[in-house]
Structure formats: C-alpha cells, structure tokens
Amino acid sequence: MNPFVTVWDFFGRLYHRLASPREFYKISRFTTPVFGLLFLLLTAAGTYLGLFVAPADYQQGDSFRIIYVHVPSAWLSLFIYMVMATAGAIGLIWRMKMAYVVVICSAPIGAAFTALALITGSLWGAPIWGTWWEWDARLTSELILLFLYLGAMALYYAFDDRKTGERATAVLAVVGVVIVPIIHYSVEWWSSLHQGATVFRAGGPAMPSSMLTPLLLMALGFTFFYGYCLFLRAQNMVLHNERNSRWVKDLINELE
Amino acid sequence: MTNTFMLYAMREWQLLFRNSSTLAQPLCFFVIIALLFPLSLPAENALLQRIGGGVIWVSAVLATLLSLESMFKPDYHDGALEQWLIQPRSLTLAVVAKVFSQWSATGLILTLFAPVLCLTFRIPVEQIWVLFVGLLLGTPSLTLIGAIGAALTVTLHRGGVLLAIIILPLYIPILIFGAGMVTQSAQGADITGQIYALAAILTLALTLAPFAIVGALRATID
Numbered sequence: 001m002n003p004f005v006t007v008w009d010f011f012g013r014l015y016h017r018l019a020s021p022r023e024f025y026k027i028s029r030f031t032t033p034v035f036g037l038l039f040l041l042l043t044a045a046g047t048y049l050g051l052f053v054a055p056a057d058y059q060q061g062d063s064f065r066i067i068y069v070h071v072p073s074a075w076l077s078l079f080i081y082m083v084m085a086t087a088g089a090i091g092l093i094w095r096m097k098m099a100y101v102v103v104i105c106s107a108p109i110g111a112a113f114t115a116l117a118l119i120t121g122s123l124w125g126a127p128i129w130g131t132w133w134e135w136d137a138r139l140t141s142e143l144i145l146l147f148l149y150l151g152a153m154a155l156y157y158a159f160d161d162r163k164t165g166e167r168a169t170a171v172l173a174v175v176g177v178v179i180v181p182i183i184h185y186s187v188e189w190w191s192s193l194h195q196g197a198t199v200f201r202a203g204g205p206a207m208p209s210s211m212l213t214p215l216l217l218m219a220l221g222f223t224f225f226y227g228y229c230l231f232l233r234a235q236n237m238v239l240h241n242e243r244n245s246r247w248v249k250d251l252i253n254e255l256e
Numbered sequence: 257m258t259n260t261f262m263l264y265a266m267r268e269w270q271l272l273f274r275n276s277s278t279l280a281q282p283l284c285f286f287v288i289i290a291l292l293f294p295l296s297l298p299a300e301n302a303l304l305q306r307i308g309g310g311v312i313w314v315s316a317v318l319a320t321l322l323s324l325e326s327m328f329k330p331d332y333h334d335g336a337l338e339q340w341l342i343q344p345r346s347l348t349l350a351v352v353a354k355v356f357s358q359w360s361a362t363g364l365i366l367t368l369f370a371p372v373l374c375l376t377f378r379i380p381v382e383q384i385w386v387l388f389v390g391l392l393l394g395t396p397s398l399t400l401i402g403a404i405g406a407a408l409t410v411t412l413h414r415g416g417v418l419l420a421i422i423i424l425p426l427y428i429p430i431l432i433f434g435a436g437m438v439t440q441s442a443q444g445a446d447i448t449g450q451i452y453a454l455a456a457i458l459t460l461a462l463t464l465a466p467f468a469i470v471g472a473l474r475a476t477i478d
Binding site: 092144147148150151152154155158159161164167168170171172174175176178179182183186187189 | 404409422426428429432433457468471476478
C-alpha cells in the first residue's frame with residue numbers, strides 16, 4: 001500500500017476522533033500526563049546543562065543564561081499564535097467545535113509567554129544594553145503581539161453567547177496572522193537594536209553546542225509545557241461545554 | 257455587478273447625507289485631536305513642524321476609529337444587515353460598497369482637510385504633498401481593516417473600547433509607513449519605498465479584507 005495514503009488515512013482518522021469532544025477528552029486523558037512528564041524531563045535536563053555545564057559567555061558572563069527562558073518564551077509566543085490562527089481557520093472552514101476550543105484555550109497561554117519574553121528581555125537588557133526598554137523593532141513587535149493576544153481574549157469574553165465569541169475570536173486570529181508579518185517587517189524597517197537571528201539562520205547556528213543543546217532542550221520542554229497547559233485547559237472547557245451530555249454525567253457518576 | 261455596487265453605494269451615500277451631522281463628526285474630531293498637541297507641548301515652531309506629520313496621522317487614525325462604531329450598528333439594529341445576509345446577491349460586494357462610501361465620508365474628507373491643518377503646523381508645501389498622498393493611500397486601508405473590527409463587535413452593546421483594542425495594533429504598519437514618509441521627506445530622503453509599502457498594504461486590504469468582513473458578519477450574526 002502507498003505509505004503516503006496510509007499516513008494520510010491515519011491523520012484523517014485522528015482528525016475525526018479529535019473533532020468529537022468525547023474522543024478528544026479520552027485522548028487528552030492520555031496525552032496530558034505524557035506532555036507534563038516530557039516537559040519536566042526536558043526542562044530539568046536543559047536547566048542543569050544551561051546553568052552548570054554551559055560555559056559563561058566571554059562578553060556577558062553569567063547574565064547570558066537568561067537566554068534559556070527568554071528565547072523559548074519568545075519562540076512560543078509566535079508558535080502559539082500560529083496554532084491559534086491555524087485552529088481558527090480549521091474551525092471556520094470545517095465548523096469543528098474542538099478547533100475553537102484550541103483557539104480560546106491557547107490565547108491566555110500565548111499572552112503569558114509573550115509577557116514572559118518581554119519581562120525576561122527587559123531584565124536581560126538592563127545590564128547588557130543599559131536600558132530596561134528601547135523602542136526597538138523586536139521589542140515593539142512583541143509588545144504588539146501581546147496586545148493581539150489580549151484583544152482576542154477581550155473579544156471572546158465580550159460576548160454573552162459563547163459560540164458567537166468563539167467564532168469571532170477565530171476570525172480575529174486568522175486576520176491577525178496575515179498582519180503579524182507585515183507588522184513585524186514594518187517595525188523592523190523602522191529601527192533595530194536587538195541582535196539578528198542566531199539559531200535559525202543560513203550557515204547553521206552561530207553558537208557552540210554546549211550552549212545550544214540546553215537552549216534546544218528548553219525550547220522543546222517549553223513547547224511540551226504549552227501542550228500540557230493547552231490540553232488541561234481544553235479538558236476543562238470540554239467538560240464545561242458538554243456538561244449536559246450523557247458521557248460527562250456518566251463520568252461524574254463514576255467519580256462519585 | 258457594477259449596477260449592484262452602485263445601488264448599494266447610492267443607498268449608503270443617501271443615508272450619510274441625510275444625516276449630515278455624522279459627516280461632520282469625524283472631521284471635527286480630527287481637528288480637535290490635532291489641536292490638542294500644540295496646546296499640550298511647548299509652543300516652538302521647529303518642534304511643531306517636526307512632529308506635525310505624525311500628529312496628523314495619529315489624529316486621522318483616531319478619527320477613522322471613532323467613525324467605525326456606527327458603520328454597521330444602525331443597519332444591524334433596524335434589521336437591514338440581516339436582510340443582507342440572507343439575500344441572494346453577493347454580500348462581499350455590498351460590504352465593499354459600504355466600506356467605500358464610509359471611506360468617502362471620513363478618510364477622504366480628512367485627507368482633503370489635512371493640508372489646512374498642515375499649515376497651522378507650519379509644514380512646508382512639499383511635505384504637505386507627501387502627507388496628502390500618504391493619507392490618500394493609507395486611509396482606505398484604515399477603513400477596510402477597521403471594518404473587520406466593526407463587523408466583529410456589531411452585536412455588542414459596548415463595543416467601542418474593545419474595537420479600539422483589537423483594531424489599533426493592526427493599524428501600526430500603516431501609521432509607521434505613513435508618518436515615516438513625512439519624516440523621511442523632511443530629511444530629504446527618498447520616500448518611494450514607503451509609497452510602495454502603503455500601496456501594497458492597500459492592495460492586500462482591498463483583496464482580503466472584504467472576505468474577512470463578510471466572515472466576521474456571518475460569525476457574529478446568527
């Protein structure tokens with residue numbers, strides 16, 4: 001059999017299983033602890049390697065080590081927005097209930113990581129650049145991203161009807177993803193102090209592997225943490241949304 | 257198609273001109289906001305001349321934003337919007353006509369009046385032209401993008417502040433290129449890049465925003 005068809009078939013089935021709140025709940029009962037465990041292992045390893053094994057930077061000394069929180073948070077702030085927009089598009093096109101759940105549950109996590117990236121960046125900038133805040137391209141576009149997240153959350157909570165709020169937020173997430181690159185480049189063009197790309201660039205990473213390995217471990221660990229939070233929040237939201245359905249009532253009866 | 261478009265546009269214009277206070281409001285707001293700056297900053301001609309372009313752009317953005325709240329609301333409350341949603345004609349076309357007439361009543365009027373404000377800021381004539389071209393290219397994008405937010409918040413009773421929160425971040429590129437154009441030309445630099453950027457944003461907004469507005473209307477109105 002054609003392997004491509006088999007893979008496609010697998011994702012097709014997974015998609016249809018995930019589309020049903022009940023199946024999603026079953027799957028997430030399994031994935032949530034796995035993601036949590038992977039997060040703990042990867043972050044523990046990354047923290048150890050980053051704080052004790054990686055050498056101090058020749059210019060910045062030990063203060064560079066905040067990179068192990070700063071860069072993963074910044075990466076997730078963008079990644080989560082992409083997830084939101086993709087899920088929003090899926091929800092709007094195929095009317096998939098669970099996709100909206102992903103959009104709504106991702107927004108606060110994304111906002112938290114964006115705020116974390118801004119705060120750690122500011123803490124890093126104070127000794128190295130000599131300023132807490134600079135009207136620089138990266139900083140400003142990250143701040144705008146924070147407002148996009150907060151706007152999406154505000155829009156969702158403004159509606160009395162939950163379903164309308166979900167659809168409206170999905171539209172906003174999709175619109176935002178078209179504009180985020182434009183905002184990014186317009187701001188970049190406007191002024192820049194932040195260093196250029198170090199990890200993902202042509203010619204390989206400009207970083208020794210002793211410093212890079214913990215960074216990648218942390219980035220992966222943080223991503224699993226996002227998955228963990230997302231599934232936990234989504235579980236709660238599914239149970240709340242489906243509180244009148246048979247399977248949730250059975251679940252509650254089992255617990256009692 | 258042209259006929260349908262004109263029918264929609266004529267209806268909007270009639271509505272706008274019968275209630276001429278809605279026409280005057282954005283312009284008054286625009287002028288008042290711009291005049292707050294010279295009053296709150298040290299009255300130095302050199303400073304006013306330097307910040308004038310940016311101040312006029314910020315005022316234009318805020319005036320456009322203010323006018324957006326009433327863009328779909330009256331039609332939603334009298335039921336016309338729901339008729340639009342269920343009728344067989346293209347909703348996208350109706351939305352484009354609405355945005356066009358809305359822009360002609362706000363953005364276009366602001367653009368035409370901006371040179372007068374420039375004179376009070378003592379901006380030289382060459383830069384007045386730059387600002388005029390920038391506003392002419394930028395304000396349609398402001399209305400198009402803003403209409404998405406207006407459509408998303410149309411059913412909400414108090415959508416004004418929310419509209420500002422969700423739409424203002426999306427206005428930043430237009431503001432950067434538009435206001436940057438005036439500053440650059442004052443320093444004698446080339447501004448073709450900014451003109452192209454504003455034109456590109458307008459093209460993108462003109463082709464994509466109508467579909468987003470329709471999507472937003474369908475998402476929020478049941």
